[in-house]
Amino acid sequence: MASSEEDGSGNGSVEEKENGKKRSLGALATAWLIFYNIAMTAGWLVLGIAMARFYIQRGTHRGLFRSVQKILKFFQTFALLEVVHCAVGIVHTSVLVTGVQVSSRIFMVWFIAHSIKQIQNEESVILFLVVWTVTEITRYSFYTFNLLNHLPYFIKWARYNFFIILYPAGVAGELLTIYAALPYVKKTGMYSLRLPNKYNVSFDYYYFLIIVMFSYIPLFPQLYLHMLRQRRKVLHGEVIVEKDD
Numbered sequence: 001m002a003s004s005e006e007d008g009s010g011n012g013s014v015e016e017k018e019n020g021k022k023r024s025l026g027a028l029a030t031a032w033l034i035f036y037n038i039a040m041t042a043g044w045l046v047l048g049i050a051m052a053r054f055y056i057q058r059g060t061h062r063g064l065f066r067s068v069q070k071i072l073k074f075f076q077t078f079a080l081l082e083v084v085h086c087a088v089g090i091v092h093t094s095v096l097v098t099g100v101q102v103s104s105r106i107f108m109v110w111f112i113a114h115s116i117k118q119i120q121n122e123e124s125v126i127l128f129l130v131v132w133t134v135t136e137i138t139r140y141s142f143y144t145f146n147l148l149n150h151l152p153y154f155i156k157w158a159r160y161n162f163f164i165i166l167y168p169a170g171v172a173g174e175l176l177t178i179y180a181a182l183p184y185v186k187k188t189g190m191y192s193l194r195l196p197n198k199y200n201v202s203f204d205y206y207y208f209l210i211i212v213m214f215s216y217i218p219l220f221p222q223l224y225l226h227m228l229r230q231r232r233k234v235l236h237g238e239v240i241v242e243k244d245d
């Protein structure tokens with residue numbers, strides 16, 4: 001009689017198969033994340049180089065957003081996958097924190113900078129673009145090297161120190177840009193729904209933007225504190241017990 005190990009019907013064998021499955025899922029997920037992080041690092045690098053070239057050649061920031069917007073829209077929108085990564089569990093971080101971060105960026109790109117052409121040449125747009133670019137090149141290269149188990153210390157240091165200045169600077173750029181958009185939104189009534197209409201609902205994008213600006217007050221500190229906790233954990237080895245979402 002064949003032993004359970006030989007015929008593959010015993011517990012040990014089932015466990016082995018399951019472990020194998022886990023291993024291959026793990027390998028697949030790792031391979032995907034390496035590909036994703038390399039693509040994102042490259043995308044933000046291309047954006048950074050395009051911005052620098054534009055400024056060196058033209059000597060002005062006017063027209064810069066227009067010239068780099070396609071790359072920005074593509075790679076910032078691609079970042080939606082980060083929420084998916086957390087949701088399916090291949091990345092161990094909070095769906096809520098990542099969701100707030102990604103949705104605020106998507107909102108800035110599509111519903112502010114893309115939609116309101118009149119504000120595209122504001123200095124504040126360049127401020128958040130430069131800040132996002134430096135942040136993302138550092139962040140995605142950090143994840144890539146980390147997954148490859150070859151993380152240079154200066155990248156780790158940059159990932160968990162740059163944000164101390166870049167986060168408030170990015171928020172300032174975003175808030176100033178929304179503020180600059182307000183008069184145009186009020187004048188044109190864009191994305192607004194006035195009564196009477198067949199749905200019997202009204203929506204005022206102008207007031208919505210004001211609410212969004214105020215929502216930074218409770219939300220931004222949460223993200224900043226999250227990053228400070230990550231910093232203590234990664235750079236100083238502190239054990240931090242995170243609350244579930």
Ligand SMILES: CCCCCCCCCCCCC[C@@H](O)CC(=O)SCCNC(=O)CCNC(=O)[C@H](O)C(C)(C)COP(=O)(O)OP(=O)(O)OC[C@H]1O[C@@H](n2cnc3c(N)ncnc32)[C@H](O)[C@@H]1OP(=O)(O)O
Pocket residue numbers: 033037082091092093094097098100101102103104105107131132135139143146147162163166167168169170171174212215216219220223226227230
């Ligand atoms: C509809 C209208 C919406 C309006 C909403 C208004 C909201 C307003 C408030 C929002 C303000 C945001 C402003 C913001 O846009 C401004 C800026 O970004 S300025 C630039 C500076 N910013 C930053 O430095 C933050 C950048 N963002 C992040 O770091 C992340 O998005 C964040 C979710 C905030 C934190 O990331 P995370 O929790 O993942 O921290 P870690 O990087 O330490 O990673 C934790 C573990 O997860 C692993 N991980 C994560 N991602 C990956 C990945 N892609 N590939 C592989 N591994 C990944 C990481 O390695 C860690 O694992 P381990 O702990 O095991 O090492």
